[in-house]
Amino acid sequence: MGSGGLRVVGGTGAPVVVRAPGKINLALRVGGLREDGSHELVTVFEAVSLGEQVRASPSSRLRCTVSGEGAGDVPVDERNLAVRAALLLAERAGVPPRVRLDVVKEVPVAGGMAGGSADAAAALVACDALWGTGLTREELAVLGGELGADVPFALLGGTAVGTGRGEQVVPALARGERSWVLALSATGLSTPAVYGELDRSRVASGVEDAEVDVAEEQVVELLAALRSGDVADVGAALVNDLQEPALALAPHLRRTLDVGLEAGAVAGVVSGSGPTVAFLVDGREQGLAVAVALTASGVAADVRRVTSPAPGARVMTGER
Structure with missing residues (x-):
């Protein structure tokens, strides 16, 4: 942004x-800890069809409501990332946060799928x-990068490589739909x-933080x-x-992984810091079989079928 500030x-x-x-x-x-206290990361993000919606309307003051998945666990004050996004944009643009x-x-809230970051991205686009x-x-x-490491990706969407804290994102070429x-x-x-458990396990294994390094070459195969x-x-x-730190804190997720893989999923992985477990499936029939097995076994509170990649934050035309 230029030295003259943001134009209104x-x-x-x-x-x-x-x-x-x-x-x-x-x-x-x-990787290891950075000077700012966060970890150095190399990650490949993929946006999915499960998303968040934010409606921004004129108001005499800043207000926020939350409904839907886990709404009761989400604050509506300045702890809410959508609220923080509106306040930050208003401050930088020199407009009142009305x-x-x-939302x-x-x-899922605290599910490792960056729902809060999606809220922030949607709020930035909507308020802009x-x-x-x-x-x-x-x-x-x-x-977005000031609000959280995953917010820039929620703006971009698709498939992307993230570095730094994850906030430095560049699109990645990906063929087809998953x-x-x-x-x-x-x-x-x-x-x-979860990050604390990772650090603890590395110390227990005698791994020095300075020895832990990541490079983009580690994701070349993917x-x-x-x-x-x-x-x-x-x-x-x-x-x-x-994944292993998340499983250490939530051991029941091992059974979740086992059930999905036994039902025929191509692969399973804990999403981010968890506890959501994502199973890659090959086609509708395999997806249905995995979803039925997970539901019948009782290892999941809820089961969703989604596709990827999905677009980043965007204005929904025709909705008011």
């Missing part, structure tokens, strides 16, 4: 509805349109707790599989350094 061109004042996707980390390699944000959640602040996607992504069955848990997992579009190759290349 004036919005229409009509409500704006934006949808932003949840994500699965097809690869998540975790907006009502109605409709589909992505409502207030007419005229930011580019690149400028919105810079703001089908997934998601096993949702009744309770979430704390992302800091990127090649995505370019080919071969579902078996993609499944074989799925990797998540946070």
